[in-house]
Amino acid sequence: MRKAVSILIILLLGLSLVHAEAVDYYKEEFTLKVKILQNGDAQITVKTSMLGPKDRINQEIAGILNQTNLSDEEAIAKFEKEQLDNYIASLANAGIKTENQTFKLASIKEDNFTVVFTAYAENFANYYSYNDYWEMIVDPTRGYATIPIPDTGLPQKMELHNMFIIELPEGAELVDYPQAYTREFNQSKFYVRSKVEGNTITITSDLYLEENLSPEGFKALFGEYNAFYIHYKTPYKGEESYQPVKTEQYLKAEISEDGTTNLLVRETYFEPKDQIELMKLQINLLGVQNVTNMILQNYLQGMVAQGIQVENANATILGLEKEGPLTIEANYILKNFTKLVNGTYQYSFDPTLLNPSQLGYRAQNAINQSLKIEFILPSTATIIEVPQNTSNEIKGNKYTLTTLVEGNKIVITANVSVRYGAPFEDIQALLGNVTRAYIRYTLPENSEGLDLTTTQIVGIAGAIILIGLAVFILKRR
Numbered sequence: 001m002r003k004a005v006s007i008l009i010i011l012l013l014g015l016s017l018v019h020a021e022a023v024d025y026y027k028e029e030f031t032l033k034v035k036i037l038q039n040g041d042a043q044i045t046v047k048t049s050m051l052g053p054k055d056r057i058n059q060e061i062a063g064i065l066n067q068t069n070l071s072d073e074e075a076i077a078k079f080e081k082e083q084l085d086n087y088i089a090s091l092a093n094a095g096i097k098t099e100n101q102t103f104k105l106a107s108i109k110e111d112n113f114t115v116v117f118t119a120y121a122e123n124f125a126n127y128y129s130y131n132d133y134w135e136m137i138v139d140p141t142r143g144y145a146t147i148p149i150p151d152t153g154l155p156q157k158m159e160l161h162n163m164f165i166i167e168l169p170e171g172a173e174l175v176d177y178p179q180a181y182t183r184e185f186n187q188s189k190f191y192v193r194s195k196v197e198g199n200t201i202t203i204t205s206d207l208y209l210e211e212n213l214s215p216e217g218f219k220a221l222f223g224e225y226n227a228f229y230i231h232y233k234t235p236y237k238g239e240e241s242y243q244p245v246k247t248e249q250y251l252k253a254e255i256s257e258d259g260t261t262n263l264l265v266r267e268t269y270f271e272p273k274d275q276i277e278l279m280k281l282q283i284n285l286l287g288v289q290n291v292t293n294m295i296l297q298n299y300l301q302g303m304v305a306q307g308i309q310v311e312n313a314n315a316t317i318l319g320l321e322k323e324g325p326l327t328i329e330a331n332y333i334l335k336n337f338t339k340l341v342n343g344t345y346q347y348s349f350d351p352t353l354l355n356p357s358q359l360g361y362r363a364q365n366a367i368n369q370s371l372k373i374e375f376i377l378p379s380t381a382t383i384i385e386v387p388q389n390t391s392n393e394i395k396g397n398k399y400t401l402t403t404l405v406e407g408n409k410i411v412i413t414a415n416v417s418v419r420y421g422a423p424f425e426d427i428q429a430l431l432g433n434v435t436r437a438y439i440r441y442t443l444p445e446n447s448e449g450l451d452l453t454t455t456q457i458v459g460i461a462g463a464i465i466l467i468g469l470a471v472f473i474l475k476r477r
Contacts, residue, residue, distance in 0.1 A: 027052040027159045030142065034124065035167045038236050040134060042124035049107070049114040057113045064105075076105050087117055097122045127238025128362075130395070130421030133175050134238060136230045138164050140178055140192045140205035145222035153212035160207040168199040172234045177201050178227035185220040188213050192227070201230060228361075242420045243272035244366045249353075252374040253337065255381075257443070260311075261337035268327045272365075276326050280319070288317055295328065309335035344384055344440050347375070351387060351401050351437040353416045356427040363427065367418040375410040380444055386410055387437035394430045397422050401437075410439060 033045040050057055067075040084103035091098055098119040107114035125136040139145070142162055168174065174196060181192040187210040194203045210217075250266040269276050283291045296315050303310055311333040318327040338345040353369045377383070383405060390401040401414040418427060 025053055025157045025159070026050075026056070028161070030160065030162045031165070032138075032163070033165045033167075034136070036125050036134075036136065036169055036172075038169045038234065040125040040127060040238055041120065041122050044119055044121050044124065046117045047106070047114065048116075049112055051112060054110050057110050060113055061108055061110070064108075076108075080105055083115070084117075087119075091119075091121075096124075123241075127240060128421035129237070129240060130419055130423075131231070132237075133231045133233045134172075136166065137228050138166070138178065138203060138230060139228055140164070140181075140203060141190070141222050141225060142205070142207065144207065144209075144218060145225055149213075149215045149218050151215065153214050153217070154209065155212060157211040158207065158209040160205075160209075162205045162207075164201075164203040166201045166203070166230055168201070168232050169234055169236075170199065172199055172232045174199075174201065175231035175233060177230045178203050181225060181227065183221045183225075185213075185217045186210060188217055188221060190221040190225075192225075240420060242365055243275075244368065245272060246270040246368045247370070249369070249371045251372070252376075253347075254376045255338065255378060257378045257380065259335055261332075261334045263332040263334055263337060264329070265332070266327060266329045268325050270325050273323075277323065280326055283317060284320060288320065292317060296330070299330070303332075303334070307339070308337055311335065338439075338441075344442055345381075346438055346440045348436055348438045349373070351390075351412075351414050352399070352431045352434045353414060354418070354427075354431065356424055356431060359418075359424065359427060361424050363418050363420060363422045365418075366420040367416070369417075370415040371413065373410075373412040375412075375439055377408040377410070377441055378443060379408055381408055381441045382443075383408075383410065383439075383441045385438055385440035387412055387439075390434065392430055392433075394426050395419070395422070397426060397430045399430050399434065401434075412437075412439075 027050075029047075029049040029051060031045075031047040033047075035043045037043075050060070064079045065072050065075050067078065070078065080103050084101060087103060088098060088101055098121050101119040102117070104116045105114075106116050125134045127134050140162060142160060177196070178192055178194055180194065181190070183190045187208070189206070189208040191206045192203065193205075194201065196202075207221075247270065248268045250264075250268075252264040254262040256262075269279070292315050296313055300310055300313060313330065313332045315328065315330040318329060319325050338347045351371070353371055354367065386403045386405060387401060389403060390399070392399045397418050399414075399416045401412065404411045416431070418430075
């Protein structure tokens with residue numbers, strides 16, 4: 001799934017998400033007004049009105065006003081201050097920096113509980129030189145396209161009316177925006193409508209969700225919806241703020257006649273430099289030996305689960321005491337590292353180095369990841385299969401894999417580079433046809449090895465055994 005949910009819309013008093021306990025009928029109106037400036041900053045106003053049920057509204061009102069030793073005015077002021085602080089903190093945690101924020105309780109009637117939040121938001125729209133356009137995310141589904149839904153569904157009937165009013169900078173050229181969309185499932189409905197007047201786009205969405213709507217119902221309503229963006233061009237080319245990601249992975253396997261494998265695994269992190277320095281600090285705080293033991297323990301368990309016998313293992317963390325790359329190196333002596341399948345030894349791995357789904361709807365980093373594998377086989381081995389040379393380029397995103405065979409030595413190198421702002425579709429096009437790669441070879445019949453059937457090797461012929469601390473590197477906006 002690669003839907004981009006606007007965190008802002010969910011956080012800014014999504015009352016329908018907050019109050020999802022059982023009530024007879026929940027009704028809400030939501031309006032977001034955005035005036036985008038030339039640099040992508042924006043003045044935003046969010047108005048949310050809970051219109052029913054009355055008992056829920058009365059509970060909200062009672063919770064605000066029933067404060068010991070406070071007048072109604074003082075209780076409302078306390079509520080507004082607490083909510084404003086919550087909004088500022090929540091938006092900051094989501095990476096949205098705001099200034100000049102206000103929060104007001106605009107209506108406190110039993111049939112209309114309305115709050116209004118305003119702020120100056122930095123980088124509300126982002127510029128991508130990849131497409132030479134600006135992008136702003138909206139979410140007409142109000143988060144219901146991606147939130148986890150229990151098997152029993154949400155325990156209430158809901159009616160949500162939403163309006164997004166987006167004013168583009170003067171001279172902007174609108175590229176695309178959410179178009180009309182209609183889906184129905186039993187008594188539930190999801191409608192999106194939009195119109196453009198001058199440089200203002202108005203998008204409305206209506207959600208009618210029946211009580212205990214099943215996950216299948218949510219999928220029918222929202223599963224195919226992907227119009228979460230407004231794209232526009234201006235003469236002003238915005239500044240891009242992102243970090244490069246660079247890693248190198250190395251694996252050397254020396255395989256003996258008796259089936260023993262000396263395995264060296266090394267993973268080096270070069271960029272982003274600030275996150276690498278943070279990781280070093282965390283390792284030192286936790287204790288180098290503790291982290292080293294944790295790494296070994298985790299990956300020894302993984303090897304054993306794959307049917308690999310570990311006879312010896314050690315790991316080292318390098319580069320902790322100076323600025324620069326962080327390297328994690330591990331050495332293993334193994335049995336059954338390559339699997340004997342129907343008389344042929346094999347080792348398989350994922351040669352893409354990158355799962356497109358890890359990046360979400362768009363790459364928020366410039367990524368450069370490389371891999372080198374060296375397999376040194378016994379002199380009596382006969383090589384049956386090695387990965388084929390591959391090269392692909394999509395709009396400046398590149399992937400290459402080359403294989404070199406020299407006697408009983410196989411050297412495989414692969415590299416993937418992804419531009420900042422590359423959308424999921426382009427990354428998928430770059431890597432989508434890259435399939436699992438195999439090294440296969442045979443040995444004389446008297447060689448040792450446990451012959452496995454295809455069923456037995458499911459889950460064993462896994463990916464390259466790497467230390468794998470790179471998860472922290474791929475940041476998402």
